[in-house]
Amino acid sequence: MAEIKNYLTLTGNYAEQILSYYLWGQMKPPAPTEIADPKFIRSGSDQDEKASLTVYVNADDYMLRIGHNLPLAQQRMFQYFFNNKKAAGEKTQGWDAEITLQDILNVGGFSNEQGEIKLTHEQFLELTYKSEEVKHKRYDDAANAEFIANQYYIDTNSDDYWMRGFAFGSTKLKLDTNKIRYVFNAKTGKALRLENVYVKPQEDNFDFISNDGLAGQVNPILRQIMDPSGIGRKVEIRFDYTDDGYVKLNKGIYTQEDYRSYIQKVSVPTLILKEHGDRDNPDDWDSIYPDKPSVEKVNYNKYFQGLKSLYQSSVFDFRNEENKVVFFGTDRDDEIESYKAKNLILNKNINLSSIEGALKRWWADFYYDLEKLKTHK
Structure with missing residues (x-):
């Protein structure tokens, strides 16, 4: 029998897809009537902390779109x-x-x-x-x-x-x-x-674990919100090559002109006054660009607006058909303690200690949605 592969398609909202694979092990999240199915309960063994699922991406499509x-x-x-x-x-x-x-x-x-x-x-x-x-x-x-x-x-x-x-x-x-x-x-x-x-x-992976820049600060918070019970698994991303x-x-x-054009796109020039130039005349200043490009700045507004749209989806809606929140434990004798799940205590504030500086100000604009999470999701 041929191997049945899980695929990540890049023509739609692939952020929803990969999050669904991470949480539920399938491309689409379960319906409210299915959410309490025992198949979503993870094993309590230490080895299961390393559980993973492999998804495949068409390499040509990836290069075309990303x-x-x-x-x-x-x-x-x-x-x-x-x-x-x-x-x-x-x-x-x-x-x-x-x-x-x-x-x-x-x-x-x-x-x-x-x-x-x-x-x-x-x-x-x-x-x-x-x-x-x-x-x-x-x-x-x-x-x-x-x-x-x-x-x-x-x-x-x-x-x-x-x-x-x-x-x-x-x-x-x-x-x-x-x-x-x-x-x-x-x-x-x-x-x-x-x-x-x-x-x-x-090869790549998705699991909310990163030491890299923005992801290193934001992912610990997203994990609390999107995977409060800790049912997620590492999603191994493999490519189907031609x-x-x-x-x-x-x-x-890639030409010398392409290289210089990119520098002008992402870098700020140094203004130098021409010899005998008039400081008040804009035409008497030369714009000198660096030989190495600057790094583009993170667009916090775009990123958080996207997260808000993801929040509106049903991928991490943990409510059943009776609108009750479903907690997930393990296959062992778990003790349920009040509102405490593995990654989040629902009647407490979200732990924002992983972010700092300007990022906290951007997150504050998103924070009202986090408050909704604690009462609805």
């Missing part, structure tokens, strides 16, 4: 490339030495009929990470070439921003180091573009 937004300009080794710089050692402040035309020729580069030099990934590593100190610290990471796409900091104004952050958080994508080429001008040695850029999404799994990114080309 993975395509991987910001290549944020990847350190590509920053070296587009700025013609070698990786700096720990004792060097900022950038290290310039990559010259002679350096490129020394690693085996040669001019083609188009007046360009194309290096393999291996040649680029030798060019950029030459010193022993740098090789010891960074060479292996660059050789492995796994990029992290942190969805909390990517396309932060898009409609699907909150879903990407909630469901996927930080996902790794592996670069096809056999296909990629690093293209330089054969006369000047200046970096022109990347060619044959292919990446493959790597052929070798690598998908062309940005049509396989």
Whole structure:
């Protein structure tokens, strides 16, 4: 008999889907008449704390809808490339030495009929990470070439921003180091573009456990709200690949112009007064952008608005057909203590100790919904 796979589809609200898989082990939550079914009671054994469920995502669909937004300009080794710089050692402040035309020729580069030099990934590593100190610290990471796409900091104004952050958080994508080429001008040695850029999404998981930025602060609170009885399980995310799994990114080309355009999109320029310029004349100021892009800021408003819409769904509505709240224990002799569930005491305040600073102010706007939780869900 063929294996029956659980799938996560990305055409609808996949945040609801993955939360349902986490809580109930199925794509859709149970109806109120089904919610007290014993099949949702988790074992009391320690081993069951590590329980997991695997869901599959079509890799091509993932790249089309989510993975395509991987910001290549944020990847350190590509920053070296587009700025013609070698990786700096720990004792060097900022950038290290310039990559010259002679350096490129020394690693085996040669001019083609188009007046360009194309290096393999291996040649680029030798060019950029030459010193022993740098090789010891960074060479292996660059050789492995796994990029992290942190969805909390990517396309932060898009409609699907909150879903990407909630469901996927930080996902790794592996670069096809056999296909990629690093293209330089054969006369000047200046970096022109990347060619044959292919990446493959790597295994991921969803379980409200994270040490990463926003997720590390918010997830402990969401776990109290969305899984008060602790019935959730780790959702292992696997990808169904076509052929070798690598998908062309940005049509396989990323140019110097693409790199600079991204910097202007996410970074604030420094204004410099032209020589003999008039300070009161806006035309006498030049906007100078940095050589490395800033990181996009988290869009708290978009994220929390998305969480509010998730709250309105039935995924973590723990009421039965009589509108009574259902608590879940284990298969052992549990003692029910007042309003106390595993992750939440319903007649107490939500524990907000994991968040601080500006995030608390944003959470305050969301807090009235948490109060509703304690009386309705």
